[in-house]
């Protein structure tokens with residue numbers, strides 16, 4: 162077996178890794194560049210890895226072009242300025258660490274550990290996550306480590322924990338091939354998880370009647386175009402719809418009484434709640450026809466295997482966790498879980514959001530699906546990390562929005578952002594900018610130059626990214642893939658985990674951060690997962706490198722390929738009683754409903770070709786072609802009411818600010834709702850900061866902001882209209898590599 166921690170070179174041939182974009186986690190085969198002609202770029206080319214079990218050779222246009230993004234617009238040296246109105250200037254790493262160490266010590270002396278906060282990313286590899294958590298929660302005694310997964314899937318985490326007793330998506334991608342009915346709720350899978358959607362479509366083409374696709378989404382999307390049934394509900398009414406479905410299942414005898422009795426608790430209260438949500442009431446509340454709800458119930462009741470997929474349309478809501486419980490309730494009551502083709506299955510956005518959960522990458526978590534509020538869990542980690550008892554604080558750390566509020570109170574002395582661009586992705590961006598401006602030192606680990614967050618940073622540290630550092634990532638189906646280093650980092654860029662470890666050593670934790678490689682970090686991490694739901698103790702870089710991706714649980718002694726495709730197959734759950742909890746919560750609706758002044762609901766989403774805040778994908782011309790600029794989708798009735806014309810410009814105004822965009826009048830958005838993509842930040846030529854308009858109310862349980870809905874109004878802009886921009890869906894789309 163070759164040494165997995167040694168960087169590959171182009172002479173080693175293609176490198177195999179997990180795609181660094183979305184949570185589908187497709188396998189990529191990266192082919193080294195041939196000798197580049199003078200003046201041209203040496204580009205690694207990507208194609209689908211036929212050996213990767215999660216994607217079987219499939220890849221979408223983002224994955225296929227990732228090689229074009231790796232070397233352009235990179236940061237190569239640390240940069241610093243004392244004040245953010247000064248230009249950033251290059252400094253040495255030594256000076257950068259001196260500044261960082263001094264600010265940590267100053268903050269600890271003046272404000273204590275709670276004055277330090279980090280905001281990390283699902284772009285981290287698991288080793289980055291683990292060392293960052295050890296540094297913050299262990300060495301520094303601050304649980305203020307949160308990640309952009311807070312914006313993406315923290316409601317799914319809270320939902321699984323409340324219902325099942327532990328986090329952990331119970332399903333796998335093979336379930337797409339075995340389900341009779343697939344319910345896609347709050348997910349535009351065709352654009353956000355394209356390879357999974359293509360897998361579903363391929364089966365639908367072959368087995369038209371055997372597979373029924375149901376989509377719940379206020380918009381007509383590329384996903385709903387493929388649906389047998391599309392329920393275009395009002396934004397914020399998903400939970401009511403789910404309760405209405407439960408109501409009908411009760412009436413139809415669609416309850417698996419034996420399963421409910423043996424494996425759940427709380428059925429009586431749930432049945433009482435469901436009884437209130439009659440089809441007539443659901444029809445009024447959700448803005449759909451009663452017959453559509455009956456169609457959904459008939460389909461669910463008749464299906465041997467129902468699979469529910471969701472992502473941010475469910476999670477980014479003030480009732481995100483309650484809605485996740487609403488989905489899980491239906492699966493538990495009808496016995497649609499723990500068997501092939503059935504179950505509630507959250508799709509993660511980031512490529513390693515799952516690994517972040519495993520490594521404790523949210524403000525309340527510790528590695529191995531543990532909690533900072535559990536004294537036993539803290540003691541286990543303190544021993545594992547060689548720290549004194551009591552080193553880990555007993556209270557939850559600050560979530561990202563709480564970190565913003567802490568900066569408003571001057572309670573933070575250091576805000577450290579890594580591998581993410583919150584000055585585009587957080588809600589209420591004007592408030593964020595004002596809060597961050599009060600923080601004495603903002604540090605940013607970043608691979609790319611010129612991001613919106615770099616504009617507010619004092620110290621910018623050049624980060625080695627995917628392809629330049631070895632580490633693992635876990636995708637939505639709990640499959641762990643080893644990603645080797647096959648390119649040399651540009652200039653002085655360093656891996657995030659190595660930056661965190663260096664600071665740890667400088668702060669006096671020599672032993673705790675004496676790592677020679679990321680393989681050593683991973684070995685230390687997996688030991689502490691033994692016996693937990695997310696048991697990775699049988700994995701190592703070496704095993705993953707030699708035998709390919711593996712699904713967890715994968716306890717010590719598991720043979721390669723012997724991981725676990727589905728959780729909860731026994732009907733026993735990791736709760737005190739061993740039963741899953743049925744949770745009864747009445748729908749609340751939107752955090753900021755429309756009113757006379759702001760009569761429309763703005764919802765935001767993604768285009769297939771763009772990734773989040775465009776730091777990578779904006780540099781690939783082919784990816785910009787289908788959507789050169791953001792388009793505001795408006796229903797014809799709303800366009801008339803607000804005096805808008807197709808291809809004209811409009812101002813979108815909320816209580817927090819205004820942005821301008823080109824109007825696309827379309828029946829594909831329901832009346833009363835408008836849509837903007839979230840990708841274009843202030844640094845883009847076609848800037849349209851959609852999240853500037855969003856409010857910061859979030860789910861009270863998961864603390865996930867309701868980024869999917871805010872009340873807005875529209876005003877036409879009396880300027881000469883620009884030529885019509887393409888939004889035809891005529892994009893390069895998906896590329897499939899033929900199977901061998």
Ligand code: SF4
Pocket residue numbers: 180181182183184185186187219220221222223224225354355356357
């Ligand atoms: S679907 Fe596309 S972006 Fe997502 S992991 Fe696969 S190739 Fe990457």
